[in-house]
Amino acid sequence: MKRGLxxxxxxxxxxxxxxxxxxxxxxSGSGSRIAIAEQYGLAYAPLQIVKELKLLEKNLPGTVVEWxxxxxxxxxxxxxxxxxxxxxxxxxxxxxxxxDKGMPWKIACGxxxxxxxxxxxxxxxxxxxxxxDKDRIAVPQPGSVQHILLSMACEKELGxxxxxxxxxxxxxxxxxxxxxxxxxxxxxxxxAPPYLMKELAEPGMHEVLNGRQAMGGDFTFIAGVTxxxxxxxxxxxxxxxxxxxxxxxxxxxxxxxxxxxxLAEAYKMPEAELLSYLLMEDAAYTTVVEGIEPFxxxxxxxxxxxxxxxxxxxxxxxxxxxxxx
Amino acid sequence: xSEKLRVSGINKYYYKNGERFKVLDSISFTAGSGExxxxxxxxxxxKSTLLRLICGLDEPEDGLVRLDGKAVSCPSPAAxxxxxxxxxxxxxxxxxxxxxxxxxxxxxxxxxxERKQTAETWLVRVGLEGFFHVxxxxxxxxxxxxxxxxxxxxxxxxxxxxxxxxxxxDALTREGLQRLLLQxxxxxxxxxxxxxxxxxxxxxLGDRILVMGKEPGRILKVLENSVKxxxxxxxxxxxxxxxxxxxxxxxx
Amino acid sequence: xxxxHKSIWFVLFLSLxxxxxxxxxxxxxxxxxLAAVFKALFHALASGELLQETGFSILLILEGLLVGAVLAxxxxxxxxxxxxxxxxxxxxxxxxxxxxxxxxxxxIILWLGTGRASILFIIIHSVLWPMLLNxxxxxxxxxxxxxxxxxxxxxRGARLFLEVYVPASLPYLLAGLRxxxxxxxxxxxxxxxxxxxxxxxxxxxWYIFKQRVFMDTAGMFSALIVIIxxxxxxxxxxxxxxxxxxxxxxxxxxx
Numbered sequence: 001m002k003r004g005l006x007x008x009x010x011x012x013x014x015x016x017x018x019x020x021x022x023x024x025x026x027x028s029g030s031g032s033r034i035a036i037a038e039q040y041g042l043a044y045a046p047l048q049i050v051k052e053l054k055l056l057e058k059n060l061p062g063t064v065v066e067w068x069x070x071x072x073x074x075x076x077x078x079x080x081x082x083x084x085x086x087x088x089x090x091x092x093x094x095x096x097x098x099x100d101k102g103m104p105w106k107i108a109c110g111x112x113x114x115x116x117x118x119x120x121x122x123x124x125x126x127x128x129x130x131x132x133d134k135d136r137i138a139v140p141q142p143g144s145v146q147h148i149l150l151s152m153a154c155e156k157e158l159g160x161x162x163x164x165x166x167x168x169x170x171x172x173x174x175x176x177x178x179x180x181x182x183x184x185x186x187x188x189x190x191x192a193p194p195y196l197m198k199e200l201a202e203p204g205m206h207e208v209l210n211g212r213q214a215m216g217g218d219f220t221f222i223a224g225v226t227x228x229x230x231x232x233x234x235x236x237x238x239x240x241x242x243x244x245x246x247x248x249x250x251x252x253x254x255x256x257x258x259x260x261x262x263l264a265e266a267y268k269m270p271e272a273e274l275l276s277y278l279l280m281e282d283a284a285y286t287t288v289v290e291g292i293e294p295f296x297x298x299x300x301x302x303x304x305x306x307x308x309x310x311x312x313x314x315x316x317x318x319x320x321x322x323x324x325x
Numbered sequence: 326x327s328e329k330l331r332v333s334g335i336n337k338y339y340y341k342n343g344e345r346f347k348v349l350d351s352i353s354f355t356a357g358s359g360e361x362x363x364x365x366x367x368x369x370x371x372k373s374t375l376l377r378l379i380c381g382l383d384e385p386e387d388g389l390v391r392l393d394g395k396a397v398s399c400p401s402p403a404a405x406x407x408x409x410x411x412x413x414x415x416x417x418x419x420x421x422x423x424x425x426x427x428x429x430x431x432x433x434x435x436x437x438x439e440r441k442q443t444a445e446t447w448l449v450r451v452g453l454e455g456f457f458h459v460x461x462x463x464x465x466x467x468x469x470x471x472x473x474x475x476x477x478x479x480x481x482x483x484x485x486x487x488x489x490x491x492x493x494x495d496a497l498t499r500e501g502l503q504r505l506l507l508q509x510x511x512x513x514x515x516x517x518x519x520x521x522x523x524x525x526x527x528x529x530l531g532d533r534i535l536v537m538g539k540e541p542g543r544i545l546k547v548l549e550n551s552v553k554x555x556x557x558x559x560x561x562x563x564x565x566x567x568x569x570x571x572x573x574x575x576x577x
Numbered sequence: 578x579x580x581x582h583k584s585i586w587f588v589l590f591l592s593l594x595x596x597x598x599x600x601x602x603x604x605x606x607x608x609x610x611l612a613a614v615f616k617a618l619f620h621a622l623a624s625g626e627l628l629q630e631t632g633f634s635i636l637l638i639l640e641g642l643l644v645g646a647v648l649a650x651x652x653x654x655x656x657x658x659x660x661x662x663x664x665x666x667x668x669x670x671x672x673x674x675x676x677x678x679x680x681x682x683x684x685i686i687l688w689l690g691t692g693r694a695s696i697l698f699i700i701i702h703s704v705l706w707p708m709l710l711n712x713x714x715x716x717x718x719x720x721x722x723x724x725x726x727x728x729x730x731x732x733r734g735a736r737l738f739l740e741v742y743v744p745a746s747l748p749y750l751l752a753g754l755r756x757x758x759x760x761x762x763x764x765x766x767x768x769x770x771x772x773x774x775x776x777x778x779x780x781x782x783w784y785i786f787k788q789r790v791f792m793d794t795a796g797m798f799s800a801l802i803v804i805i806x807x808x809x810x811x812x813x814x815x816x817x818x819x820x821x822x823x824x825x826x827x828x829x830x831x832x
Contacts, residue, residue: 408726
């Protein structure tokens with residue numbers, strides 16, 4: 001009995017150590033596989049173009065491309081940590097949180113600038129000052145770009161970045177939208193397209209604050225981030241990845257109508273509506289990265305991260321265009 | 326001896342697959358105050374059903390049950406039933422509390438202390454001193470039936486209904502309980518309706534014996550139990566009566 | 578003996594954990610060493626934050642359990658009074674029972690918003706149906722002789738339910754409560770992970786989600802430890818004791 005037990009234990013330990021040896025998974029070392037994680041929204045539009053035009057397959061022949069649409073940045077980060085995903089797309093604040101905690105990753109490219117805004121269903125709310133104790137504001141999650149932008153605006157307008165923290169409710173975009181439209185406890189929603197436009201199209205909704213006001217300037221909304229493993233082990237694949245993103249962005253910028261047709265299909269939206277979005281002033285697709293420094297400084301000042309990057313190359317790979325070096 | 330119970334013209338049916346079967350056919354009899362009346366019959370003759378009707382747990386299609394002159398329509402502590410099942414004690418109450426609880430429900434006794442005293446007296450009387458504070462599942466079958474008897478007696482019922490209460494006990498225990506029941510009857514003058522299928526038991530306990538037949542359940546004969554009345558231990562007389570009953574039941 | 582065996586496995590499991598964490602094969606972001614987890618646990622407890630969140634969750638689940646159990650008892654009583662009511666509650670239970678509470682969330686947000694009321698609703702939903710099914714089975718399984726003895730003694734109406742049917746079906750009710758607790762506890766943690774106030778209290782699930790978002794893996798595990806401890810406390814200690822003090826003491830477990 002005792003002997004049997006010991007044997008069993010030894011077996012289990014041996015098995016788990018062997019199993020442990022298999023992880024983290026070998027990823028894309030041979031260039032045969034590349035896994036990319038994105039979220040849902042028009043800010044990720046160039047990725048749809050990469051998919052539709054098979055740009056990665058063209059730039060890196062023989063590669064199997066695996067696309068994953070994940071629900072939130074935390075899931076993408078965890079997938080990248082586990083070696084399941086090589087490249088992920090996200091906003092700068094969640095990227096910085098991961099970097100601060102020691103995630104082995106850097107920014108490879110910008111992807112988009114996007115209008116983001118705080119939409120309310122209450123007529124009398126014209127600025128952040130008008131929010132009362134009873135108001136509830138939906139944001140995708142704490143530490144998200146929406147949350148950080150709102151905190152930045154609170155710091156500017158109300159003098160306290162945490163002023164509205166107790167009134168924030170975490171809801172994914174679709175739930176946030178239905179909660180706002182249902183007119184119950186949620187009275188405002190900080191969101192991005194297409195939800196932003198859908199909400200503003202409803203009667204009685206208006207925008208209190210937009211991203212540019214909150215930030216005090218332009219910023220990259222979504223950036224492409226790759227793991228160090230992917231970047232270091234397979235420079236050819238990494239370069240092909242960055243080139244494909246650049247080509248997709250160029251395609252959108254040079255062929256708006258054709259791009260709108262492709263995207264309308266992917267997003268199940270009317271083509272005209274999509275085109276009008278592509279032409280919006282605040283919406284832009286570019287690999288240039290903007291706004292890292294103001295985000296980092298604000299987040300460090302308010303305890304969301306413990307340090308600001310000293311050198312830019314601590315957080316971006318080589319060849320990345322940055323407006324505020 | 327005044328009349329305690331009058332059962333008149335009872336018909337009872339049960340229904341199975343849309344068909345109607347007669348369980349009890351024109352049952353009429355009376356029981357006098359202080360009498361022990363045994364309902365004796367083979368299984369399936371409806372004697373338990375009859376007892377349930379008298380208790381008010383079931384209703385007959387025809388006929389009437391009168392207890393102390395009043396028609397019985399629903400169960401009440403005026404006629405308390407003691408079942409054959411050992412599980413009739415509330416398992417979540419101690420033996421003592423099992424006796425006190427129905428007294429409390431019916432407002433018997435002026436205070437909780439008085440109820441407790443009455444309950445203890447009855448438990449001692451049936452031989453359960455030292456078992457007041459245990460839970461029923463720790464008792465033997467015979468002790469459980471004794472506790473049920475004490476619980477019933479504490480309610481001072483007008484009529485005690487006993488549905489083969491000793492049927493699941495071993496012979497020795499059964500005899501002890503039969504003796505106990507008779508002694509208590511002597512002391513209290515209780516009126517008892519006792520259902521059994523055991524001729525010996527009927528001869529030991531009953532002042533009169535109602536012999537029942539089955540399909541449908543009916544009264545075959547009402548016998549004065551001369552054996553018990555005279556108190557004679559004449560085996561001859563006893564076996565004669567035994568044979569009479571045995572023949573009666575054998576013709577069914 | 579059983580207990581000793583369990584704790585041997587427990588120690589073994591913890592050592593294996595530490596071994597894997599120290600093997601250097603994993604980033605501490607994936608597999609934090611035990612020391613880091615316990616340090617995070619200590620800090621979270623010392624700061625009072627974890628305790629507050631735990632209190633929030635426990636209060637919520639107690640409230641939900643109480644309301645759900647009382648509703649189940651009332652519905653169970655009603656349905657044992659008339660066949661019509663019974664078929665009604667059975668139909669209702671058959672529809673609602675298979676629905677995981679969390680699947681109702683989008684609808685609940687529309688109806689009740691995102692506050693405490695919504696989580697409470699999910700808990701009550703998780704408690705009510707399994708509890709109701711057990712109440713109904715339990716009432717049906719009450720030995721006839723006990724019910725008739727009670728009626729014979731003149732116990733009627735609500736009193737008959739509370740003083741005879743409820744104690745007589747207690748093994749079923751407790752079993753139902755165990756299932757209800759397990760379902761409600763899981764539903765609560767999942768619901769809390771989906772929404773909560775960023776700065777305010779949101780319960781243990783919310784605490785885990787926050788640690789996840791800010792990538793504090795050790796902090797996440799420390800909250801998991803609290804969840805495990807509460808689970809053990811409730812199932813192995815509280816339910817065990819209640820059963821020992823009632824149905825086992827009364828010899829009702831082998832019914």
